[in-house]
Amino acid sequence: MRAYLIKRFLLLIPTLLGISMLVFMISWIVPGGPIEQEISRIRFSQQGLTQRGVGGSDSLISEEQIEYLKKFYGFDKPIYEAYWDWQKRALMLDFGISYRYQEPVLDLVLERMPISLYFGLVTTIITYLISVPLGVMKAVYHQTIFDNISSFIVFLGYAIPSFIFGLLLIYTLGANFDWLPISGFTSDNFDELGAWQKVGDVIKHSILPTACYLIGSFAYMTLLVKNSLLENLGSPFVRSAVAMGFSRYQVFFHHALRNSLIPLAATFGQTITLVFAGSFLIEKIFNIDGMGLLGYQAVTERDYPVVMGTLYMSTLLFLVGNIISDICLAKADARIRFS
Numbered sequence: 001m002r003a004y005l006i007k008r009f010l011l012l013i014p015t016l017l018g019i020s021m022l023v024f025m026i027s028w029i030v031p032g033g034p035i036e037q038e039i040s041r042i043r044f045s046q047q048g049l050t051q052r053g054v055g056g057s058d059s060l061i062s063e064e065q066i067e068y069l070k071k072f073y074g075f076d077k078p079i080y081e082a083y084w085d086w087q088k089r090a091l092m093l094d095f096g097i098s099y100r101y102q103e104p105v106l107d108l109v110l111e112r113m114p115i116s117l118y119f120g121l122v123t124t125i126i127t128y129l130i131s132v133p134l135g136v137m138k139a140v141y142h143q144t145i146f147d148n149i150s151s152f153i154v155f156l157g158y159a160i161p162s163f164i165f166g167l168l169l170i171y172t173l174g175a176n177f178d179w180l181p182i183s184g185f186t187s188d189n190f191d192e193l194g195a196w197q198k199v200g201d202v203i204k205h206s207i208l209p210t211a212c213y214l215i216g217s218f219a220y221m222t223l224l225v226k227n228s229l230l231e232n233l234g235s236p237f238v239r240s241a242v243a244m245g246f247s248r249y250q251v252f253f254h255h256a257l258r259n260s261l262i263p264l265a266a267t268f269g270q271t272i273t274l275v276f277a278g279s280f281l282i283e284k285i286f287n288i289d290g291m292g293l294l295g296y297q298a299v300t301e302r303d304y305p306v307v308m309g310t311l312y313m314s315t316l317l318f319l320v321g322n323i324i325s326d327i328c329l330a331k332a333d334a335r336i337r338f339s
Contacts, residue, residue: 005323012319019315020090020308024083027304028075034099034302035069073099086308095309100301105309108294115185116283116290122206123213130218132264135225136257142230158219163281166212170285173208181205183287212282221264229260265328 027033042065070076074096077085089096095105134154138147174182181187187201232238233256241251280292291310298306 005327008323008326012316015319016312016315017087020087020312021083023311024086024308025079027302027307028079028082033075034073034304035066035075037302038069039066090308090312095312096305098298098306099303100297100306105305108306109291109309109313112289112291112294115288116292119206119209119213119288119290122210123217126210126214127218127221128264130214131221132225132261134218135222136229138222138226139229139233142226154219154222157215158223160215162212162216162279163285165215166208166282166285169208169211180207182208185288209282209286209288212285213279224263225260228263229256232256232259262329265331266325 067076074082074085086096093106095109097103098105098108101108134150138150141147170182173179181204185202185205186198187193187205190198190201193201233252235256238251238256246254280296282288283290283293284296294306295310295314297303298310
């Protein structure tokens with residue numbers, strides 16, 4: 001097990017280098033970067049001055065200005081040299097300065113991460129609290145009215161995209177009935193509220209986004225628990241336990257249910273990416289300043305330092321999450337041995 005984990009952690013390095021190198025090359029050659037945007041702004045301002053009678057129509061951007069922009073944004077070096085300089089800084093968690101905010105990328109990430117962490121943890125906890133009991137009940141009452149009705153609700157939730165569900169919630173519960181806030185993470189007067197009022201304000205602002213996070217994940221987990229439990233209830237080792245005189249309680253909880261939770265252990269580590277990365281669609285709809293919205297705005301506005309910083313950390317967390325999933329799987333299933 002130790003040798004396997006050492007090998008997996010060593011494989012993180014080339015994988016992380018390959019992904020970051022690919023994205024860096026794409027961001028380097030794709031049109032519409034910061035230099036082109038800055039040149040467009042300069043030309044637009046020159047046209048405005050010309051229309052007001054200030055300056056001449058022949059005012060152009062000089063080569064010195066273009067070279068200065070290239071040096072300012074780091075495009076004055078060969079791509080391999082620029083990537084190596086960025087990678088050395090990234091190892092120290094220095095991802096550069098954001099083009100849009102003019103702040104260090106790490107500070108922006110640390111500022112937005114608590115919000116995504118909050119929604120990710122709440123979603124994960126509620127998902128497991130709903131999915132495991134519901135999946136068990138659906139397996140116990142298989143092909144009954146309860147199973148059919150709950151299956152319809154589960155499949156409906158799985159089929160509806162989270163952002164469409166969010167728009168429906170905003171239109172019904174927010175706009176029409178004005179029951180819950182539809183934008184932001186806190187109210188405008190949040191600093192003036194008391195301690196318990198602040199807690200209540202955060203909870204009210206969290207209900208609709210959390211519902212959008214839950215709608216797809218709980219459906220998948222519920223069906224996973226149900227199908228795994230049904231498979232184990234019909235397996236030979238359960239029939240052997242019944243024949244040996246074990247009670248129904250022991251057979252169900254100590255044999256069938258315990259083995260049915262193994263698939264959940266295999267996916268547990270991958271939820272780390274959701275916890276830290278967030279969802280840009282949900283955060284965009286509800287105007288929540290989390291990691292997802294930060295990455296989305298960075299891509300649309302060609303803020304390459306933020307793009308590379310968020311991608312670097314998300315990729316690292318995803319790779320570590322896969323290793324944690326393997327560890328949880330090995331601990332939950334005694335038959336698995338990594339070498």
